Amino acid sequence: MPFSTLGLSPDLLKILSNQHFTVPTPIQEKAIPAILEGKDVLGIAKTGSGKTASYVLPILMNLQKAVKLQNRHVNVLVLVPTRELAEQVKAVFQTFSRGLSTPVKISAVYGGVSINPQMTSLQGVNVLIATPGRLLDLLDSNAVHLSSIETLVLDEADKMLNLGFKEEVDKIISLLPVKRQNILLSATLNADLQLIHQVLLHDPLVVVVEAQEDSLEQINQVAYIVSDEKKGPFLRYLINHHEMKQVLIFASSVHTADAIVNKLRKNNFDAKAIHSKKSQGARTETLYLFKSGKLRILVATDLMGRGIDINELPFVINYELPRSPKDYIHRIGRTGRSGSSGEAISLVSPDELHHFGVIQKKMGKEVKLIDSGNLQK
Template sequence: MPFTSLGLSDAILKALADQKFTIPTPIQLTAIPAILNKKDVLGIAKTGSGKTASYVMPILMNLQQESGVKNRHANVLVLVPTRELAEQVKDVFQQFSRALPQRIKTLAVYGGVSINPQMMALQGVNILVATPGRLLELVGSNAVNLSGIETLVLDEADKLLNLGFKEELDKVIALLPQQRQNILLSATINNDLRNIEQILLHDPVVIEIEEEEESLDLINQVAYIVSEEKKGPFLRYLIKHHEMKQVLVFASSVATADAIVNKLRKNNLDAKAIHSKKSQGNRTDSLHHFKAGSLRILVATDLMARGIDISDLPFVINYELPRSPKDYIHRIGRTGRAGQAGDAISLVSQNELHHFEVIQKKMGKQVNLIDGNSVL
């Protein structure tokens, strides 16, 4: 079924054509008509499934068709867990709104940067994309008024709840008008999400896109058994041996990410870390250069990877395994996208072997396991 059958305007369809989008993803097929009809929506689908565009397009259309764009206060609030995702969502809104006949202003606000420029930029905003903490700061400073919110979106709702934003979410929701459209989007479903779903959503359209094993078919997976003390040298060996020009390395903590980068730099390998302790300017700069191909190695924690979406990233390396099998799938899913094959390599210590067996079982795939200790 093409986009033309979903009730989208000519302007939105033109924006889709300009971006070379031709066929809706499964979540877009159901979410777009539901949101156009002002229904509440619960969408569960993996990262990279088109969730953001599934709400951006119908929200923009609804704003165009109503008097919302002339209102004094923002009409749409999108809550996200990270600064990177805030910028990514803002960019998608702006990409589609450029083709519209009426001007719609989107602003992303988040912590880690000065609040004053954000305060000044709030004038005339129609769509506000925010992290909960900074939004509450702006409300406390009387810089933003949420009384005009007609649509609330919780994007990456599972991460919002997992990262301890529940109390802040409750405070934000208490400030919103009771009559509004609610959209919850998440990569996973858990009890916390079920609880907030029952509180927020009214007769929702529920869309749950099952993850298919085929989604990993373009990813060549291999794992090396490597002792903890050899992981650093082995990582450097892999990068040099495979002549990797662009590789995303995953670490499980901020300290490990920084330590990896320091070792790589000492060995004349261009690398930067992206994690919650870095300034927003630093994170934005590192991500920009990595996406552009001018930074060879980016070392990331799981949370920061939410803003990394590169259609043809060739290599992902798990320096450490994540605790959750779903996070493992999310990590390796940064490669093997948009029809391009990719390589996912995991460094597994003896202590991690049992956990790696659990990951493989949950994933439904066996990964070739090689003794890497003999290589160095």
């Protein structure tokens, strides 16, 4: 089924074609027509399923016929749990709004940076993407008004609840007009989310896109037994041996991520780290450089890795194993996306062998384990 059957405008269809989007994903196929009709939607689907575009496209189309509001009164509010996701959603809105006959102003606001430029950016804004805490700060300063909101989106609502934003989200929702469209998106439907669903949504279309059992089949997984003291040299060997032009490396701590980058740079590898101790500006720039292919090696912690969404990332390396098997699957799921194949390599120390066995059991897939001892000789 092509996008042309979903009710999108010629302007949006042209933008989709220019961006080489041809066939909608399952969640886009079901959610786009419903959102265009003004229905509430509950979408449950994993990362990489096209959730963001499933609401961005119909919202942009609906805004083409929206009534112009007073200054600092917003048409659409998108609540997100992290600043990285805020920038990611903003980028999707900007990509699909370029070329529309009626311009749409988009702004993203979040903590960790100066509030004054964000206040200025809210003049004439149509779509506001915000983390809950910073939005409440802006509301306290009368920098933005929510009384005219037509559409509310809670993106990655499960993470918002896990990170403890429920009280702030409840306060924000209490300030919105009762009559509005609600869109709730999540990777999972847990008890807390079910409660929000019951309170927030009115006769919603429920779209559940089940994770495919073979979703990891596009990823070639291999693991090497490497002692901790030899992981650094072996990592550099792998990058050279496989001639990696773009590789994402996961570390389990900020300290380790920085140490990996320092060692790589000393050996003339183009590498940067992204983690919670970096400023927002540095994180945004580093992610842009990596996504655009201008940075060869990115070293990330698990939290920051959630904001990395690249369709054809060829290599992911686990320098250390994560504690959770779910985090392992999330890490390697950064590669092998959108029908492309990918390589996921894990460096497993002897002390991690038992834990790696647990990860394989939970994943339901056996990974080839190789002794690295003779590979560099």
